[in-house]
Amino acid sequence: MIPAAFDYAVAESAEQAVSLLGEHGDEAKLMAGGHSLIPMMKFRLATPTMVVDVGRIDDLRYINVGSEVVSIGALTRHAELEHSTALAESCPLLAHVASKVGDPQVRHKGTLGGTLAHADPASDLPAAVLALGGTIVATGPGGVREIAAVDFFTGYFESVLADDEMITEVRVPVSTGGWSFQKFNRRAQDWAIVGVAVAESGKGVSLINMGSIPLRAGAVEAAVAGGASPAEAAALAAEGTSAPSDLNAAADYREHLARVLTERALSAAS
Amino acid sequence: MQVGMTVNGEAHEADAEPRTLLVHHIREAVGLTGTNIGCDTSSCGACTIHIDGEPVKSCTMLAVQANGADITTIEGMAADDGTLHPMQQAFMENHGLQCGYCTPGMVMAATSLLQENPSPTEAEVRQGLEGNLCRCTGYHNIVKAVLAAAEGE
Numbered sequence: 001m002i003p004a005a006f007d008y009a010v011a012e013s014a015e016q017a018v019s020l021l022g023e024h025g026d027e028a029k030l031m032a033g034g035h036s037l038i039p040m041m042k043f044r045l046a047t048p049t050m051v052v053d054v055g056r057i058d059d060l061r062y063i064n065v066g067s068e069v070v071s072i073g074a075l076t077r078h079a080e081l082e083h084s085t086a087l088a089e090s091c092p093l094l095a096h097v098a099s100k101v102g103d104p105q106v107r108h109k110g111t112l113g114g115t116l117a118h119a120d121p122a123s124d125l126p127a128a129v130l131a132l133g134g135t136i137v138a139t140g141p142g143g144v145r146e147i148a149a150v151d152f153f154t155g156y157f158e159s160v161l162a163d164d165e166m167i168t169e170v171r172v173p174v175s176t177g178g179w180s181f182q183k184f185n186r187r188a189q190d191w192a193i194v195g196v197a198v199a200e201s202g203k204g205v206s207l208i209n210m211g212s213i214p215l216r217a218g219a220v221e222a223a224v225a226g227g228a229s230p231a232e233a234a235a236l237a238a239e240g241t242s243a244p245s246d247l248n249a250a251a252d253y254r255e256h257l258a259r260v261l262t263e264r265a266l267s268a269a270s
Numbered sequence: 271m272q273v274g275m276t277v278n279g280e281a282h283e284a285d286a287e288p289r290t291l292l293v294h295h296i297r298e299a300v301g302l303t304g305t306n307i308g309c310d311t312s313s314c315g316a317c318t319i320h321i322d323g324e325p326v327k328s329c330t331m332l333a334v335q336a337n338g339a340d341i342t343t344i345e346g347m348a349a350d351d352g353t354l355h356p357m358q359q360a361f362m363e364n365h366g367l368q369c370g371y372c373t374p375g376m377v378m379a380a381t382s383l384l385q386e387n388p389s390p391t392e393a394e395v396r397q398g399l400e401g402n403l404c405r406c407t408g409y410h411n412i413v414k415a416v417l418a419a420a421e422g423e
Binding site: 002004008034038041051053055079083102103104105106108109188 | 327
């Protein structure tokens, strides 16, 4: 399978990428690792006429651990998150979830900013950033803005990111409280049929593939805050969700999985 | 556009359309057909090569993305005199292949695995090769080969 023809430009900086996006409008696409975009282009589900390669902006590959916040460059690869000792100590949930994405080859190309911008509700890392209460930093022609992860996703593969904006940094709080990540899939490298990420012993709980966007499980979080047991809180996991039905699972089975996985995750994280 | 890369230690320059996939470029422009195309959807790992020392699926990368990169393919693993790479030798001695189609990708992924973790457990080898599929279901001997290569090093 070969993508439809397109023009290609390498951006040396975020500013240059943003200006190229401005020039080419919504026909242009940013490419970081390309491991979500290229398959879509091969299937002709995406046919951008201009691909702006941001994968060489090495200035945006870093993990800076502060006293309260971990700042991660948008082009940091999953493999770098997975193997970072500093991240394992300051935010083990994020490092662990990075190690569960796809397979080693995919993790050497995929980037944190890329997976967030792609906004696939079945992806692992957006849910982790959501459970942690992270912040997404976007650079556009007017400068830089910060977007709370909970406000970032708007629909299936859609976010509040404008056509001429690029994610440049992701911030998550230092988080060493009880955490767990539960991913249910049939084969090792598959996307989650349902997944659950729990941060800070249940203060943050998020669900993968239970709707058109990665979801915070608000009812579960409220129950945990009110002193409910993992079983009691997990019983509410499907509240407010709109799970899809597909080849892998019907909606009611996904709801069942969400409850089971949430109980496991809360128990492991408490 | 003009794309330059070092493949198995040799500089190579050729023209490539932006949409040319790296695996096609390696097979057709560079002329090295050891890297196989299997699923073509970044699942099976048959097209795994090393780019700047890291394992990557070359069916999910554009040739232009590899402009300036240092690439190793299965053809670059054996020594100049034909002596097999220890991983290739281990695959041979442990019957780590049946039809052989997944083998180039398996060898490249397994070599990277040992670079990151020189003494893996059997479970770690299985986990580390999750990006490579063998449709002959020959995983048992592939895992044996990787463990043997790890012991030999």
